[in-house]
Amino acid sequence: MxxxxxxxxxxxxxxxxxxxxxxxxxxxxxxxxxxxxxxxxxxxxxxxxxxxxxxxxxxxxxxxxxxxxxxxxxxxxxxxxxxxxxxxxxxxxxxxxxxxxxxxxxxxxxxxxxxxxxxxxxxxxxxxxxxxxxxxxxxRGVLTDIKEGQFFTEVAGVTLFADTVIDKGRKMYNVFIQQEGKGNLLEQVVTAKEGALIKIKNEEWSIPSVRLHLTDGTIVKRFKDTNKDLEKILFKEYDFPLASGGAVNNFVTKDGMRTNAELRSEIKKATALAVKKKLSxxxxxxxxxxxxxxxxxxxxxxxxxxxxxxxxxxxxxxxxxxxxxxxxxxxxxxxxxxxxxxxxxxxxxxxxxxxxxxxxxxxxxxxxxxxxxxxxxxxxxx
Structure with a gap:
């Protein structure tokens, strides 16, 4: 019973x-x-x-x-x-x-x-x-949402503008990019005569790493709390990373996306690094x-x-x-x-x-x- x-x-x-x-x-x-x-x-x-x-x-x-x-x-x-x-x-x-x-x-x-x-x-x-x-x-929208004469802001911290866009971004002219900086770098501004989108896919997840290949341009960096306020770089060719997800190989960055074994491994690595740096x-x-x-x-x-x-x-x-x-x-x-x-x-x-x-x-x-x-x-x- x-x-x-x-x-x-x-x-x-x-x-x-x-x-x-x-x-x-x-x-x-x-x-x-x-x-x-x-x-x-x-x-x-x-x-x-x-x-x-x-x-x-x-x-x-x-x-x-x-x-x-x-x-x-x-x-x-x-x-x-x-x-x-x-x-x-x-x-x-x-x-x-x-x-x-x-x-x-x-x-x-x-x-x-x-x-x-x-x-x-x-x-x-x-x-x-x-x-x-x-x-x-x-x-997927990186190749379709970039319009000529319009500001593109879908990538976090990046503003992109091009006078002319041909074939859904495969060719651009008079490109302007403004990117928010980190640390002492306040921002960097990139200008180029020509640009072209390059899309590299990861075979496992089909996640594209999108880069903007630029030619004939300049990079101007603005700093804070340093001896120099500005830094100007001239380049013949330069690849600017544009993918919103960052580099494919470093994609898994959130702890919730790691297994228990991977979490323990990360803790061990962080502990060893903290000991090496003699942190409190x-x-x-x-x-x-x-x-x-x-x-x-x-x-x-x-x-x-x-x-x-x-x-x-x-x-x-x-x-x-x-x-x-x-x-x-x-x-x-x-x-x-x-x-x-x-x-x-x-x-x-x-x-x-x-x-x-x-x-x-x-x-x-x-x-x-x-x-x-x-x-x-x-x-x-x-």
Whole structure:
């Protein structure tokens, strides 16, 4: 009877969890739809590719949506069972609190294992594929969007102008380029009599590296905080990198697009470099903060699923039919507290003030303590 009851509880949890997961992923996806629609309108993208993009970005939202789904699905399931007096019936034939929690615990372990596996390779691969496809579609317009007598500004930090454009940019005359600088370089201005777009494709991802081959021109660089304010260079031939995605070989730059092994490798390299440069502890933490936050967050997400299910279990059970504890309101309060503490810690971690693992795990430990308190306080006898 107990095994049958526990299977019944697990089955009742699956449907609300699936619906909650779909809702949260769809909600998060709406924030990316504007970007995708803009590309569809301006680049003439096929609808099959649009759905592929939406699929990749939806997969990347799963780690954020799963813990929330665990919390609200557990609360909904137990609220419904309490309202239908099924919890009372289970208690009447001697089902203990721990045995009632067991199917939810097993569900948490299964969900946690799945999300950890997805976070290892599948989700980074989806993020990489999404970014690669966006760059490929965006760069498709490099050959078509450059118009003569008009400023072209689709490449970040670069303004391009040409008096004459022939054959979709394969030949240009009287070219002017203004590029924002970094560090001591304020800006650089490139002028040339002639220019031609050169497109080199990466075979694996079909991501073009677009360069503008210029002839007979000058480069003027303007500096700050140096002995010389201007530097002028004359050139016969010069290749100006124009691709919005940067060099293909260095494409994967975001930590979310790396596997767990690659993240650990990056941390080791950064640690060795910090030791070599004799950086302080604060500077070391600041230089590796983003990578460490990504790695520890992937480990923390399965734990968070268990903690949220524990809190949902403690808040979801009612003391009787019709007696409401405003479970959803209390759950929202817990969520706001957790994420406020987490994002506050992230800001400290990026400044090197607090180690990344403390920022990631401390809110989860506090939340687990709150969940354990609610679980212990749950009056099972009355």
């Amino acid at each position: 107990l095994k049958l009851t526990q299977r019944y509880l697990a089955v009742n949890f699956i449907a609300p969890f699936t619906m909650s997961l779909f809702f949260f992923v769809a909600f998060l996806l709406t924030f990316q739809l504007f970007r995708i629609i803009k590309i569809v309108i301006s680049k003439g993208v096929e609808w099959s590719l649009v759905f592929e993009l939406m699929g990749h970005i939806a997969i990347s939202f799963i780690p954020m949506a799963v813990p929330l789904s665990c919390l609200f699905a557990t609360i909904y399931t137990l609220n419904k069972l309490s309202d239908d007096s099924e919890i009372v019936a289970m208690r009447s034939f001697g089902m203990t609190k721990s045995k009632l929690f067991l199917p939810f615990l097993i569900s948490a372990l299964f969900i946690g294992a799945c999300i950890y596996s997805l976070n290892n390779k599948v989700i980074p691969a989806s993020k990489t594929q999404f970014k690669n496809t966006i760059i490929r579609l965006t760069s 502890r604060k500077d070391r933490e600041r230089s590796m903060a983003k990578t460490k936050l990504e790695l520890w967050s992937r480990i923390n997400t399965p734990l968070l699923c268990f903690v949220f299910i524990l809190i949902g279990f403690s808040l979801g059970i009612k003391h009787g039919r019709g007696k409401s504890k405003n479970s959803s309101g209390r759950a929202l309060f817990v969520l706001l507290g957790y994420y406020s503490l987490f994002f506050l810690g992230v800001s400290f971690a990026r400044k090197g003030i607090v180690p990344a693992y403390v920022v990631v795990f401390a809110p989860t430990i506090i939340l687990a303590s709150i969940g354990a308190y609610f679980y212990k306080k749950l009056d099972w006898a009355s």
